[in-house]
Amino acid sequence: xxxxxxxxxxxxxxxxxxxxxxxxxxxxxxxxxxxxxxxxxxxxxxxxxxxxxxxxxxxxxxxxxxxxxxxxxxxxxxxxxxxxxxxxxxxxxxxxxxxxxxxxxxxxxxxxxxxxxxxxxxxxxxxxxxxxxxxxxxxxxxxxxxxxxxxxxxxxxxxxxxxxxxxxxxxxxxxxxxxxxxxxxxxxxxxxxxxxxxxxxxxxxxxxxxxxxxxxxxxxxxxxxxxxxxxxxxxxxxxxxxxxxxxxxxxxxxxxxxxxxxxx
Numbered sequence: 001x002x003x004x005x006x007x008x009x010x011x012x013x014x015x016x017x018x019x020x021x022x023x024x025x026x027x028x029x030x031x032x033x034x035x036x037x038x039x040x041x042x043x044x045x046x047x048x049x050x051x052x053x054x055x056x057x058x059x060x061x062x063x064x065x066x067x068x069x070x071x072x073x074x075x076x077x078x079x080x081x082x083x084x085x086x087x088x089x090x091x092x093x094x095x096x097x098x099x100x101x102x103x104x105x106x107x108x109x110x111x112x113x114x115x116x117x118x119x120x121x122x123x124x125x126x127x128x129x130x131x132x133x134x135x136x137x138x139x140x141x142x143x144x145x146x147x148x149x150x151x152x153x154x155x156x157x158x159x160x161x162x163x164x165x166x167x168x169x170x171x172x173x174x175x176x177x178x179x180x181x182x183x184x185x186x187x188x189x190x191x192x193x194x195x196x197x198x199x200x201x202x203x204x205x206x207x208x209x210x211x212x213x214x215x216x217x218x219x220x221x222x223x224x225x226x227x228x229x230x231x232x233x234x235x236x237x238x239x240x241x242x243x244x245x246x247x248x249x250x251x252x253x254x255x256x257x258x259x260x261x262x263x264x
Contacts, residue, residue: 021229022236027134029240032093034128035086037247042083050075055082058116085109096137096226100218103132111211114203117196122203129210140221147213168206175201
């Protein structure tokens with residue numbers, strides 16, 4: 001996109017639709033690479049071991065209310081379901097007609113994992129949601145845009161340009177109030193836990209609303225009308241290519257801190 005804008009600055013007209021199509025390609029490629037390495041990194045003895053696997057660390061808090069956190073079948077299901085969900089997500093990214101299948105599975109998956117409270121996955125899931133919004137087929141994107149306007153226009157007309165922030169602010173206020181009240185009823189919790197709890201509540205509402213809207217848009221476009229995209233210049237694939245090499249680098253003895261290694 002930066003190279004495109006630079007070219008436009010030399011006299012070429014800036015076509016917003018061309019820029020959008022190029023961003024879509026980059027976003028979809030980043031998701032595909034992320035899922036590929038997410039699967040590849042998991043092929044190790046520790047991840048496949050239900051006694052130490054990080055997948056079980058996510059599964060146990062979610063299954064504990066039902067008394068199933070130690071269920072061996074459930075633990076293995078959590079391990080192998082991650083392979084299956086991410087594999088379906090990769091295929092659906094490029095199977096535009098039935099993209100909704102993997103899209104909805106991925107939305108539910110990335111919505112649930114932060115709620116386990118195993119780790120701080122809310123920022124990662126938010127990033128995945130954003131990349132999906134950028135990468136969905138054009139007909140679905142147009143439907144999402146129309147739905148967004150139906151929600152935001154009344155707020156903007158009533159409260160001005162900042163009106164679209166009011167629902168998020170209300171949810172945050174509710175989450176903070178609830179956590180503060182519970183901290184007085186059940187003292188002894190650390191400040192970090194309270195902050196984490198606030199953001200978990202915020203994610204549960206805002207992430208849940210985003211998941212429902214995106215799933216609704218996807219189902220409206222199932223099967224999705226295929227729209228052919230114009231051939232894009234080679235440099236569009238530069239960012240995905242660098243991302244792929246960055247994730248590959250630990251295997252050739254280079255950096256190990258910033259690769260995609262979900263749950264491994």
